[in-house]
Amino acid sequence: MDIKRVKDYIYWLYYQYLLITCSYVLEPWEQSMFHTITVTVFAMVVYTAYVFVPIHIRLAFEFFSQIFGVQPDSTVSVLN
Amino acid sequence: VDPAPFSVILQLPLFKFLLQIDHIVHNGGLYKRPFNEAFEETPMLVAVLTYVGYGVLTLFGYLRDFMRQWKIEKCQNAIEREEQKDFVPLYQDFENFYTRNLYMRIRDTWNRPICSVPGAKVDVMERVSHDYNWTFTYTGRVIKGVINMGSYNYLGFAQNNGTCQQAAAKVLSQYGAGVCSSRQEMGNLDKHEELEKLVARFLGVESAMAYGMGFATNSMNIPALVGKGCLILSDELNHASLVLGARLSGAAIRIFKHNNMRSLEKLLKDAIVHGQPRTRRPWKKILILVEGIYSMEGSIVRLPEVIALKKKYKSYLYLDEAHSIGALGPTGRGVVEYFGLNPEDVDVMMGTFTKSFGAAGGYIGGKKELIDYLRTHSHSAVYATSLSPPVVEQIITSMKCIMGEDGTTFGRECVQQLAENTRYFRRRLKEMGFIIYGNEDSPVVPLMLYMPAKIGAFGREMLKRNIGVVVVGFPATPIIESRARFCLSAAHTKEMLDTALKEINEVGDLLQLKYSRHRLVPLLDRPFDETTYEETED
Numbered sequence: 001m002d003i004k005r006v007k008d009y010i011y012w013l014y015y016q017y018l019l020i021t022c023s024y025v026l027e028p029w030e031q032s033m034f035h036t037i038t039v040t041v042f043a044m045v046v047y048t049a050y051v052f053v054p055i056h057i058r059l060a061f062e063f064f065s066q067i068f069g070v071q072p073d074s075t076v077s078v079l080n
Numbered sequence: 081v082d083p084a085p086f087s088v089i090l091q092l093p094l095f096k097f098l099l100q101i102d103h104i105v106h107n108g109g110l111y112k113r114p115f116n117e118a119f120e121e122t123p124m125l126v127a128v129l130t131y132v133g134y135g136v137l138t139l140f141g142y143l144r145d146f147m148r149q150w151k152i153e154k155c156q157n158a159i160e161r162e163e164q165k166d167f168v169p170l171y172q173d174f175e176n177f178y179t180r181n182l183y184m185r186i187r188d189t190w191n192r193p194i195c196s197v198p199g200a201k202v203d204v205m206e207r208v209s210h211d212y213n214w215t216f217t218y219t220g221r222v223i224k225g226v227i228n229m230g231s232y233n234y235l236g237f238a239q240n241n242g243t244c245q246q247a248a249a250k251v252l253s254q255y256g257a258g259v260c261s262s263r264q265e266m267g268n269l270d271k272h273e274e275l276e277k278l279v280a281r282f283l284g285v286e287s288a289m290a291y292g293m294g295f296a297t298n299s300m301n302i303p304a305l306v307g308k309g310c311l312i313l314s315d316e317l318n319h320a321s322l323v324l325g326a327r328l329s330g331a332a333i334r335i336f337k338h339n340n341m342r343s344l345e346k347l348l349k350d351a352i353v354h355g356q357p358r359t360r361r362p363w364k365k366i367l368i369l370v371e372g373i374y375s376m377e378g379s380i381v382r383l384p385e386v387i388a389l390k391k392k393y394k395s396y397l398y399l400d401e402a403h404s405i406g407a408l409g410p411t412g413r414g415v416v417e418y419f420g421l422n423p424e425d426v427d428v429m430m431g432t433f434t435k436s437f438g439a440a441g442g443y444i445g446g447k448k449e450l451i452d453y454l455r456t457h458s459h460s461a462v463y464a465t466s467l468s469p470p471v472v473e474q475i476i477t478s479m480k481c482i483m484g485e486d487g488t489t490f491g492r493e494c495v496q497q498l499a500e501n502t503r504y505f506r507r508r509l510k511e512m513g514f515i516i517y518g519n520e521d522s523p524v525v526p527l528m529l530y531m532p533a534k535i536g537a538f539g540r541e542m543l544k545r546n547i548g549v550v551v552v553g554f555p556a557t558p559i560i561e562s563r564a565r566f567c568l569s570a571a572h573t574k575e576m577l578d579t580a581l582k583e584i585n586e587v588g589d590l591l592q593l594k595y596s597r598h599r600l601v602p603l604l605d606r607p608f609d610e611t612t613y614e615e616t617e618d
Contacts, residue, residue, distance in 0.1 A: 016592060022133035024533040025185040027212055030140055 110384035112420045116520040117339070117379055122530065122560065123595050130530045130560045137532060141181030156214045157184075178554065182532060187213040189539030189551055195222060197240040198231040200571035204548060223546070227576050229566045230550035234407040234523050235494045236571030237438030237478045243486065244438065244477040248470040255469035263455075267466035275472050279443050282479055283413065284423040287452070288445035290475075291460045292467050294402060294432030295321040297442030300460035302398070303329040304453075305428065306367050309356065313347050313395075314369040315339070317377060322369050322400060331367075332357070338377070341385045344368070348393040366395035372404030372415035372431075376557055376565070378518020378526050380404070383415055387425045398428040406436025407523050412482045412495040418521070436482075439474040441467050494570040498523055501568045501577060508581050513594035517563070525566040526552075527584075527593070534591050535562050541590065545583040 018024040023034045147153040157180055158171050188209060196203040204223045207216040237244060251271070261267035272290060279288040291297045302325030306312060310331040314322060316338040326333050334351070336343040348366070355362050368390060370381045381399075390397045401414045409417030414431065416423050423429065429445040444454060455461055467475075482491035502523045509516050515528040529535055532553065539551045553562040572580075588594050 012590075015590075019531060019533045019537060019591060020129050020133060022136045022531070022533045025137070025182070025536055026140060030143075034136070034140075 110388060115380075115382070117518065119377070119379075119517050120515045120596060122528075123597065126530050126595055127560055130532070133531050133533060134559065137182055141177060144181060145177070156211075182553075184213050186532075186536030186539070188216070189536055189543075192543075192548070197238055198228055198233060199238050200228060200233070200236065200569055200573070200576060201225045202228040202231070202548060204543070223543070226543070226546050226548045227572075227580055228548050228569075229580060230548050231569070232403065232435040232567050233438065233569045233571060234403075234436045234498055234567070235412070235438075235478075235482065235491075236569050237436070237474075237481075238571075239438070243481070244474050247477045248473045251473035252470040257468055257470065259466050259468060261465065262463055263461045263466045269466070269469060269472070271469050271472045271476075272466060275467075275476055276443075278476055278479055280445060282483060283429055283445045284416075285429060285445040285447070287448040287450075288443050289451050289454055289458075289461070290433075290441055290443045290467055290472075291458075292441050292464050293460075294434050294440070294442035296460050296464055297430060297432070297444060298322050298400065299325040299328060300464070301430070301444060301454060301458050302326055302367075302369075304457045304459065305329075305398075306331045306365055309361075309363065310365040310367065311351050311363040312367050312369060313344060313351075315371065315374075315381075317374050318369055318371060319375070319400065319402070322371070326369065332363075338374070339379055339382055341382055341389065344386070345389055348389060348395065352393055366393070367398055368395055369398050370400070372399060372401035372408070373522050373524060374518075375403050375524050376526065376552065376563075378516075378522045378524040378565075380408070380415060380418070380519040380522055383419050383421060387421060391425075396427040397425075398430065399426045401429065401431040402442075403435055403522075403524060405431040406482060406495075407498060408521065410495070411492065412436070433471075433475045437475050437478045439471045439478070441471065441475070498568065498570040501570065501572055501574075504574070505566070505568055505577055505581070509584070510596070512581075512585055512588060513596045513598075514584075514588060515596045523568040525568065526563040527566065528595065529562050529564055529593060530560055530595070532562065534593065537591055538564055538587060538593070541587045542583065545587070547580050547583050 015024075018031075021034070021038070023031050026034065144153065148155040157176070160167070160170050164170065188207070193205045193207070194202050195205055204226050206219045206221045206223055208219055209216050231238065239245060255269065255271070259267045259269070263272070275290050276288045279290065280286060291300075298319070298321035302312075302322070306329045308330045310329075312326045312329070312331045312333045314326055314333060314335055316335050334347050336347050351363055351366055354360065368386060370383075370386060373380055383399075386397060389395075399415070404418070405414040406412045408415050411417065414429075416426060416429070423445075427446060428450065430442065431445075432442040433439040434441070444451065477486070480486050481488070482495065484491055499521070502521060502525075506516060506520060506525055509525065509527065517526045517528065518524065529538055529551065535551045535553050539549060542549045549564050549566060551562070551564045557563060568577075
């Protein structure tokens with residue numbers, strides 16, 4: 001029974017996707033075209049995020065810590 | 081704290097947008113009863129997704145048009161013949177873009193043929209389409225007992241049995257069906273005179289005149305009342321018949337915001353102060369066109385304020401009670417009785433017999449001089465065929481029933497049943513979480529759908545569950561505000577309404593239509609006083 005509920009829920013999510021993007025009213029071949037394009041774009045977004053986002057986060061973290069790392073040194077040197 | 085400058089800033093459209101104001105009007109000095117009208121603002125996410133949906137449809141529309149142009153696909157809508165290809169185009173291609181590319185895809189939710197009397201339940205003929213709604217074929221089956229939430233059958237007089245039907249059958253055997261003439265020539269029957277006296281008595285006016293078609297009543301009589309050199313102030317959301325009549329008359333037309341009395345007052349002031357545009361002469365006549373109930377919004381006109389403005393600025397009022405006659409007021413006399421006002425304050429009271437009386441045609445009521453003038457000068461009286469006698473008898477019988485003159489309280493009970501049904505239905509839908517537009521007391525209930533795919537899905541899912549609804553999209557409504565419009569009837573029993581509500585609840589969950597966030601803010605274009613409702617938020 002649980003598998004059926006999960007399948008129904010996934011089908012319901014698919015139905016919402018069809019309604020929101022208006023592919024519910026399109027003919028089957030138009031729907032296939034639209035799904036292909038959407039899935040391709042989504043896959044590219046996911047791949048780009050996977051490849052680039054960790055590197056960008058690490059670089060940003062280093063950049064900001066470098067700024068805050070430099071400041072205490074200069075104030076100490078001024079006081080000295 | 082003086083709220084006046086604050087409210088002036090909040091009038092600016094940007095701030096209104098940011099605060100997402102819904103309008104709840106509170107009790108003023110002119111109103112003898114609370115006026116609860118609400119138009120909840122479109123949720124931002126829903127609006128964005130609706131535009132996304134329309135964007136996808138537009139792209140696919142361009143693709144299909146391209147394919148049709150280059151003959152990759154067969155073009156199934158109207159195109160010129162080969163010999164006429166070099167002439168001026170006969171079929172305006174781009175204007176029908178929306179019709180070709182969205183309306184055709186969900187066309188099966190409209191124009192459904194019915195094969196029984198459109199009472200509380202109706203029989204719908206089943207049809208299928210094998211080429212995506214370009215052509216339909218009937219399967220031969222009939223879907224019986226569909227609960228009818230789409231007919232304008234407010235008091236339940238759409239029947240094929242009962243006193244009205246028997247009286248109409250008797251008159252049919254006496255007078256026949258056709259009149260074969262216009263009112264002015266040989267088409268003035270004694271039945272018409274009887275009807276007009278009855279209508280005048282029903283409305284509380286001096287005299288009335290009846291016409292064969294409700295649309296023609298508006299479009300043919302407004303040109304008889306106003307002409308060049310007059311000014312028409314018409315509500316933003318007026319019906320096509322009023323707009324057509326106003327344009328045909330040749331008068332100057334100015335539009336005020338829907339049910340917004342400040343906008344109307346500003347226009348009246350400007351008209352009196354500045355006069356006609358070039359010559360600065362005073363306007364010959366100023367006519368205000370409003371409707372009793374606006375059928376797309378479910379809102380009721382603010383008649384006490386309109387009449388106060390009309391008296392202050394000495395203009396005339398034309399009230400179109402197509403949907404409100406029979407449906408509002410304790411005895412069904414319309415929006416004038418609903419607000420407890422004097423019918424003599426409204427100069428021209430127009431209405432139709434199509435909705436609450438189960439017949440066809442329209443009427444105009446007012447002072448005797450006005451109606452006598454219209455009898456000779458109205459295009460509809462001179463050229464259009466007069467009402468058919470069985471239809472006249474249906475109107476007479478149903479009107480007498482509503483007034484209680486047939487000796488029973490059936491009419492009174494119908495009016496009360498409609499009011500109860502209205503309150504119950506609206507309350508339950510609001511509790512479920514749908515966005516419902518309009519006034520608490522109007523029997524027209526618009527339920528917002530917004531997304532174009534949901535228009536078709538809602539219509540189809542409701543028919544699968546044996547409930548017939550009317551869904552409306554562009555161009556009858558603004559492009560993102562598509563809706564399903566329920567018309568309640570006194571013929572609906574509580575069980576039918578409960579069944580319908582249960583199914584609407586299911587479909588609402590299935591299609592995720594419960595957008596309401598229950599955020600109500602008091603109207604800010606009136607000064608605050610003790611009678612303002614508290615601001616409630618989730």
